[in-house]
Amino acid sequence: DQQVKQNSPSLSVQEGRISILNCDYTNSMFDYFLWYKKYPAEGPTFLISISSIKDKNEDGRFTVFLNKSAKHLSLHIVPSQPGDSAVYFCAAMKNSGYALNFGKGTSLLVTP
Amino acid sequence: DAGITQSPRHKVTETGTPVTLRCHQTENHRYMYWYRQDPGHGLRLIHYSYGVKDTDKGEVSDGYSVSRSKTEDFLLTLESATSSQTSVYFCAISEPTLKRGYSGNTIYFGEGSWLTVV
Numbered sequence: 429d430q431q432v433k434q435n436s437p438s439l440s441v442q443e444g445r446i447s448i449l450n451c452d453y454t455n456s457m458f459d460y461f462l463w464y465k466k467y468p469a470e471g472p473t474f475l476i477s478i479s480s481i482k483d484k485n486e487d488g489r490f491t492v493f494l495n496k497s498a499k500h501l502s503l504h505i506v507p508s509q510p511g512d513s514a515v516y517f518c519a520a521m522k523n524s525g526y527a528l529n530f531g532k533g534t535s536l537l538v539t540p
Numbered sequence: 541d542a543g544i545t546q547s548p549r550h551k552v553t554e555t556g557t558p559v560t561l562r563c564h565q566t567e568n569h570r571y572m573y574w575y576r577q578d579p580g581h582g583l584r585l586i587h588y589s590y591g592v593k594d595t596d597k598g599e600v601s602d603g604y605s606v607s608r609s610k611t612e613d614f615l616l617t618l619e620s621a622t623s624s625q626t627s628v629y630f631c632a633i634s635e636p637t638l639k640r641g642y643s644g645n646t647i648y649f650g651e652g653s654w655l656t657v658v
Contacts, residue, residue, distance in 0.1 A: 434582075460644040471630055471649035472583070477642040485641030517582060521645065526571050526590065526634055527598065528647055530582040 431455045432520050434531035441538050447505040449534050451518030454499065458520035462528065463492060463503050466515045475516075476503070508538045543567045544650035546631050552656045559618040561653050563631030565611075571634035572614040573647065574598075574606065576627040583630065589614055621657040629653045 433452045441447045451461075459480040464472035478485040478492045478501070485492050491504045505512055515535050519528040543566035553559050563572060574586040575598075585598030587606040595606050603625060607615045618625055631650040637643065 432582075460642070462646065464649075469652075471651045474646055474648060477637070477644070477646060479642050479644055482641050519583075519647075523644075526645060527573060527585050527588055528583075530584070532580060532582040 432529045432531040434534050438535040441508045444507045447508045449503040451501045457522045459523040460521040462519045464517040510538050513538050546650040546653045550654045561616045563614040569633040573632040574616045575630045623657050626657045
């Protein structure tokens with residue numbers, strides 16, 4: 429039972445434009461949400477996170493938005509750069525838990 | 541860099557043989573994890589540990605065992621490897637985080653161990 433869903437397996441965006449990656453979850457007990465970026469043959473790298481008490485968190489070019497009522501979050505990358513081309517994983521954690529539930533990932537391609 | 545080292549990084553083994561993957565951390569983290577990544581599945585939790593000799597199962601624990609005899613090492617063992625266990629295995633640690641927009645645990649991953657069972 430997939431509790432975290434990334435329904436777009438891939439996304440292609442032009443350099444300089446905005447990339448929007450979406451994530452939906454089903455478990456209302458999730459309180460923490462994290463995004464990871466993964467290049468081939470490397471481990472996932474932590475990118476940005478948000479607590480359920482917030483609806484927005486930003487770090488440089490990366491902003492995460494959380495809509496708790498819709499059980500939906502999104503990652504915005506502005507402006508997109510070719511080096512952003514990677515697989516992005518959305519993950520969620522319960523307040524009482526210590527392990528992450530992951531989505532299947534979205535492969536982002538930023539073209540020059 | 542969360543101070544995680546995985547070994548071996550690459551291994552090819554035969555069906556039915558035992559295999560042990562090692563995760564070593566240098567920063568005294570209490571929580572450690574083993575995940576596997578497969579195409580179409582994202583990352584799935586195999587086992588995790590919340591202290592020395594304290595471990596618990598994740599969602600895909602069948603066929604795997606773990607041990608943690610000291611804080612810095614978390615071992616994943618495939619008692620009798622099968623082709624379905626061909627995968628990339630990631631060790632991870634959990635670190636409390638307190639900063640603007642987020643106060644919770646953040647999980648950091650190692651570089652991965654590529655295992656092929658033939």
